[in-house]
Amino acid sequence: MSRIVYVNGSYVPEEEAKISVFDRGFLFADGVYEVTSVLEGKLIDFPGHLARLRRSLAELALPSPATDAEIEAMHRELMARNGLTEGMIYMQVSRGAAERDFAYPDEPVPSLVAFTQAKAIAGSPAARTGIKVVTVPDIRWARRDIKTVQLLAPSMCKMMAKEAGADDAWMVEDGFVTEGTSNNAHIVRRDGTIVTRDLSHAILHGITRAAVLAFAREAQMRVEERPFTVEEARDAAEAFVTSASSFVTPVVAIDGQPVGDGRPGPVAARLREIYVAESLRRAS
Numbered sequence: 001m002s003r004i005v006y007v008n009g010s011y012v013p014e015e016e017a018k019i020s021v022f023d024r025g026f027l028f029a030d031g032v033y034e035v036t037s038v039l040e041g042k043l044i045d046f047p048g049h050l051a052r053l054r055r056s057l058a059e060l061a062l063p064s065p066a067t068d069a070e071i072e073a074m075h076r077e078l079m080a081r082n083g084l085t086e087g088m089i090y091m092q093v094s095r096g097a098a099e100r101d102f103a104y105p106d107e108p109v110p111s112l113v114a115f116t117q118a119k120a121i122a123g124s125p126a127a128r129t130g131i132k133v134v135t136v137p138d139i140r141w142a143r144r145d146i147k148t149v150q151l152l153a154p155s156m157c158k159m160m161a162k163e164a165g166a167d168d169a170w171m172v173e174d175g176f177v178t179e180g181t182s183n184n185a186h187i188v189r190r191d192g193t194i195v196t197r198d199l200s201h202a203i204l205h206g207i208t209r210a211a212v213l214a215f216a217r218e219a220q221m222r223v224e225e226r227p228f229t230v231e232e233a234r235d236a237a238e239a240f241v242t243s244a245s246s247f248v249t250p251v252v253a254i255d256g257q258p259v260g261d262g263r264p265g266p267v268a269a270r271l272r273e274i275y276v277a278e279s280l281r282r283a284s
């Protein structure tokens, strides 16, 4: 069934949605994006996604094509027009069409596109079974804190995982795990401490990560934000990933070795439960 998508001010059937071949998002990956989850017809963690969009735009000196209120209204319109109650909304801002030149155009006209993806995310099977990851070298650029659309490196890493019979890859740099291909990586030590990489240019500042860590601290769990090695992860009691599209999902194997007893653990399950309940309560 055809969706209605948003392109530069218009709501059109997806077959009719067009972007110029000169768009810098297409030619230079000169664009940023956000993925917001939708549950029970509500936008989850939306203020966080808007704030990160603003930050990504500012880091690239990319002018904003719309106000926060307009972007929110557009998300709600897309939900309504597509009858979306559960899934994701993808939104992308690129620097728009300009003569091909490495230098940014003087007066860019940014493009804004968005579309819905219906998906059962609350009851996803991976939340019950957990996922298997393999470790691969992190071959991405040095500004992973900016949520750009240049996703070929993580796509290659994901394919390496699939070829190895795993569900996803954890990327590793200088012996330390950075993050998953499209999620933040966390472990739970045997003493119950949650360990997750600290924020820097090395990882995306996950909106779900921030919320889950805040809920964990409120629930009196110990949290350490610092890099961890693959060895420490293999020796952990539990491991899990967080993202808008997976919420909190247990990791049950790393490089073919079981994590803990090889089954989804209680900390990840509890954090997922708290995250879904609390973020739904705050959403609208």
Ligand code: PDD
Binding pocket: 035, 179, 180, 181, 182, 183, 184, 203, 204, 205, 206, 207, 208, 209, 242, 243, 244, 245
């Ligand atoms: N990815 N790290 C990377 C590299 C990501 O691409 C993502 C999100 C995250 C988690 O961020 P958040 O909790 O804000 O979703 C971490 C989205 C879901 C995607 O590309 O589809």
